[in-house]
Amino acid sequence: MVENNPLETPQKGDSKKASKKEAKKAKKTERKSQAEASVDEDVSVGKYGNFSLIQSNSQAPKREFHDVAKIDKALVGTNVWVRGRLHTARARGKQCFIVLRQQEFTIQALVNVCETVSKMMVKFSSNISKESIVDVEAMVSEVGGTGVAGCTQRYIELVVSQIWVVSVAASQLPLQIEDASRPEKQEDADSLNIRVNQDTRLDNRVLDLRTPANQAIFRIEAGVCRLFRDVLTKKGFVEIHTPKIIPAASEGGANVFTVSYFKGSAYLAQSPQLYKQMAIAADFGKVFTIGAVFRAEDSNTHRHLTEFTGLDLEMAFHYHYHEVMLTIGDMFNAIFKGLRDEFATEIDIVGNQFLVEPFTFLDPPLVLQYNDGRAMLAEAGVEIGPEDDLSTPAEKLLGRLVKAKYDTDFYILDKYPLAVRPFYTMPDPENKTLSNSYDMFMRGEEVTSGAQRIHDPELLTERAKHHGIELEKIAAYIDSFRYGCSPHAGGGIGLERVVMLYLGLDNIRKTSMFPRDPKLILVLKILV
Amino acid sequence: MNGPVQMYKTRQIIKHDLKVDLPTCMYGMRNIHAKTNDLGPLGDHVSPFQDSADISKQVKQLLKRIEDLSEMDTLIDRQERILRQLNDLRQEMLNLKTNLCSTTVTNELVKNAVSTPTEVPKLLNIVINVSPQHPPYSLLLIKKLCVDLFNVNVSTHLHSTVSSLPEKTLTFEKQLQSFPVNANLPTYTIRLIWKTVVPSCELIVSQVPISGEPNVLRYLARLIPNVLIYETADNVWEIDSALDLSYSLIRARTKTERLGLIQSLNKKLGKSKFLCGHSEMTIADLAASSAIRQVADNEVTQNMMKWLQRCDE
Incomplete structure (x- = not known):
């Protein structure tokens, strides 16, 4: 820049106004010159700016980074490097307050004009766009009093000495993370009532997933999956992988997706059941599988998806299918305990955004007979016929009744009427209208449906005829039992549903990372 | 032996219609087996039935006499009413039976409940x-x-x-x-x-x-009064106060508080076998012994020790 001449003298004899003007001008130029002077002597050069594109250079700096979650009072006084997202930046005079976010954890960073930090650096910091990824070198210092409101690391802050932008975010965001993570309190006139609705969230899923609650939800989901594997492996189960492209629609009932398969067509598996049972017939004893399950049902409810993750298990037993039912019940309890003990922080974070009561359960799990359940409903004024299935509202009511009486959100309902179960369900030996089948409920919604399967080909044929199923279509299924098969029972669990109900969320789309439902796929085609 | 003609004839061994010469040295007695003119419903049988036939005849006569009385009508009415009620009750039980789940266990329960309702x-x-x-x-x-x-x-x-x-x-x-x-x-x-x-x-x-x-014990005692003694006892108020003492004992915070309550329970026990001067175990004993075992196992007197053992037997 060209330096102005500050010595230009004002002309005398002008009006007062003119003299004032002159004075102002003089001041302005003076300030300008000062500013330029400071540019010249910017003490922070080389300590801030946009970092060159990281291409894994051979001269790349070797730095040790700290996790935000692990920065605590023990590190006060030490110099740390942190890479995080710039959550918010707010300049105030010679200071700039930045909140750095790493997954669900946040920490305040302070850029303060001092001997080593120039005003320019503060200005640069306050202008970094939200959601950019930055590298920060800073001194950890303690914060007294009530600490920093709104940060997970409350009692410490970072005093920044270097700040580099690693990846810039667009300055216009389709949704603000702050809005998306605002607690959903119903009646609170004081707090801001800006919400991000579900569609906007799903359209910009990448941004939405950055909210603390979503970070926690999918960590918990991973936890459920891991616990399922661990618990069953410990119980002697073998994990198997079943095909998802199947030649014929396996069971009746749910609709299947058709896919073109070279010259003909094939279907997407709506349940790994047939393959689980074949594994039992092949003497694997106890098997489980985790995999995608497809349902071509055009139902737009809060708890249906067209593609979801199924946790399925099947187990041979000796004399009574309760051996299997209680194994599944124990498995659920072990998962709940694991979540309670290992994911307390994550559950709290989800609870901060979506106010829900903690999940309760009994050990050993509560087992009720279907008819007991009917009696409880009848007492509450809802009559269900002895051979009728429970409707969704009845299920929810029963859930509330059980919760009131036993204070448990998880229970097993045993001995369903034979009439409402698929043809392969084993009938009860003592009562012709009942069957050896069970459903398991979380917060009054079904998460598992299971039963003892008929392993005798003659009885299976008879039951299939009774249900009016064409025998040719299921010939392969029946034939798999012709060479002897252990009595077995099992069940399938919807992963997304378990997570949704464990956390008490209201929509299954919240627990599916990229949910597929009859409508959503059209929107998501653009994104994914 | 006088069967159809196809049968062979046998020689008669005993003759029934022999004329017996009765001795005259003894005094004579009336023949009680002798046939009367009215045989009654059991007429062709011999001996005791003859008498019962007589009795039934008498009863019939008696009934004939009182049949005209109005009391009889009310009695009949009452009986019919009772029968009807019984029938209703039976129907209700049957309904209950079908309503209850039909697995064997509960069936057994219902059967037992029917046979031993009390x-x-x-x-x-x-x-x-x-x-x-x-x-x-x-x-x-x-x-x-x-x-x-x-x-x-x-x-x-x-x-x-x-x-x-x-x-x-x-x-x-x-x-x-x-x-x-x-x-x-x-x-x-x-x-x-x-x-x-x-x-x-x-x-x-x-x-x-x-x-x-x-x-909770009070509630259970009302459900099964024949097992748990509470309201049928003659000094219910005593039992009630013992129950309240047990309630306070569980909630007591300090040792002095507990000792005071145990002292009062001891007084209630006195020299008798069980609390409140009873010779049988009442729910006061259940509650008190349970409370003592929960919070003050080592703070009881010798007398109470013995009572606790009696409770456990």
Whole structure:
């Protein structure tokens, strides 16, 4: 820049106004010159700016980074490097307050004009766009009093000495993370009532997933999956992988997706059941599988998806299918305990955004007979016929009744009427209208449906005829039992549903990372 | 022997129509077997039936006489009414039977309930929430008391808010399970849920829980009055005050407080076999012994020690 001449003298004899003007001008130029002077002597050069594109250079700096979650009072006084997202930046005079976010954890960073930090650096910091990824070198210092409101690391802050932008975010965001993570309190006139609705969230899923609650939800989901594997492996189960492209629609009932398969067509598996049972017939004893399950049902409810993750298990037993039912019940309890003990922080974070009561359960799990359940409903004024299935509202009511009486959100309902179960369900030996089948409920919604399967080909044929199923279509299924098969029972669990109900969320789309439902796929085609 | 002609003839061995010459040295007696002119319904039989025929004749005559009386009509009416009521009752029982789940276990329950209606109470679906620090020892005594009438199956559950059970509670659970089960008697299930509740335990019936072990015992005593003695006893007020003492004992915070309460219980025991001067165990004994075992096992007198042992027998 060209330096102005500050010595230009004002002309005398002008009006007062003119003299004032002159004075102002003089001041302005003076300030300008000062500013330029400071540019010249910017003490922070080389300590801030946009970092060159990281291409894994051979001269790349070797730095040790700290996790935000692990920065605590023990590190006060030490110099740390942190890479995080710039959550918010707010300049105030010679200071700039930045909140750095790493997954669900946040920490305040302070850029303060001092001997080593120039005003320019503060200005640069306050202008970094939200959601950019930055590298920060800073001194950890303690914060007294009530600490920093709104940060997970409350009692410490970072005093920044270097700040580099690693990846810039667009300055216009389709949704603000702050809005998306605002607690959903119903009646609170004081707090801001800006919400991000579900569609906007799903359209910009990448941004939405950055909210603390979503970070926690999918960590918990991973936890459920891991616990399922661990618990069953410990119980002697073998994990198997079943095909998802199947030649014929396996069971009746749910609709299947058709896919073109070279010259003909094939279907997407709506349940790994047939393959689980074949594994039992092949003497694997106890098997489980985790995999995608497809349902071509055009139902737009809060708890249906067209593609979801199924946790399925099947187990041979000796004399009574309760051996299997209680194994599944124990498995659920072990998962709940694991979540309670290992994911307390994550559950709290989800609870901060979506106010829900903690999940309760009994050990050993509560087992009720279907008819007991009917009696409880009848007492509450809802009559269900002895051979009728429970409707969704009845299920929810029963859930509330059980919760009131036993204070448990998880229970097993045993001995369903034979009439409402698929043809392969084993009938009860003592009562012709009942069957050896069970459903398991979380917060009054079904998460598992299971039963003892008929392993005798003659009885299976008879039951299939009774249900009016064409025998040719299921010939392969029946034939798999012709060479002897252990009595077995099992069940399938919807992963997304378990997570949704464990956390008490209201929509299954919240627990599916990229949910597929009859409508959503059209929107998501653009994104994914 | 005078059968059809195809049969062969046999020689007669005994002659029935022989003329017997009666001795004259004895005094004569009236022949009681001699035929009268009216044979009655059992006429062709001999001996005792003849008399009963006479009696029935008399009764018939008596009935004929009173048939015209109005009392008879009311009696008939009453009988008919009772029969009708019985029939209704029977129908109701049958309905209940079909309504109840038809698995064998409950069928057995219903059958037993029908055959011994006075002895078997309705104890279905009882849920008791218990604080793990205060195992309800009275349940063990109840199990013992009921052993001849029915099995009490106590199934225990651990609520998710409790992570683990203390040692004494685990022993209590083991004691509960160690009872022999009599397969011939009906079985009732009480669900016990270990959960942090104040004070010590609560029974869930409807919306409002019944809290405190003595109150739970009061409830059970009303369900099975023939097993647990409470309101049928002659000094109910004494039992009530003993129950309240047990309630306070569990809630007592300091040792002095506890000692005072135990002192009062000791007074109630006096020289008698059980509390409040009873010779049989009442629910006061159940509640007090359970409370003492829960909070003040070592703070009792010699006299009470002996009473505690009596309770356990």
